[in-house]
Amino acid sequence: MTFATPTPAGGWHDLRPGTRVVVRRRLPPAGPVVSDGGTAHRWTDLIGYVVEVSDAGLRLRTDPVPGRGEPKEVDVAAPDIEAAKPIPPRPVRRSGPPR
Template sequence: MTFEMRSWRDWSAGDRVVVRRRLAGEEASGHRWTDVIGVVLAVDDSGLTLRPDTPRDGQDAAPVRVAADDVVSAKRVPPRPARRVSAARPGPAAGGPSAPPRG
């Protein structure tokens, strides 16, 4: 899969992207930028709306609106990799042997 450089204005809903956006005011708290990685929900002349990737804690993040003037850099990225299953010995739920009784 090729991920050519295109303007974020050419993106379509469903593209997975990373956007560096400018922070302002209280949101900045000493930082100038932040990155948002996720899936494009909408694009228009005034900016774009992203559904951020689900954090590892499993809580869904609210959609993020990025104003056109706040986009510092942006690019398409590959699909998020599938979660890896632990290499630990499988338990009974995975068809493996159950643990020996204690005591």
């Protein structure tokens, strides 16, 4: 998967508030393991807008699919951040029947 926006040179520390990002974070070792039916995963991805960047980590405002919940703020601790990358704005849905 590729995106037109490159990862900042300084990693997640260089992300700016207001940027829409995807953050891959580690799940707690004692927590549940997410499984797709065969493979266990120790990571999960968050999509949202950067609210704050600090040495402690990132604060994001989630970007839920319209009609599927309200945005909420989530803190991601620095040691849990596996990767973070800017992504383009959410595509605008077209209304009406397909042509």
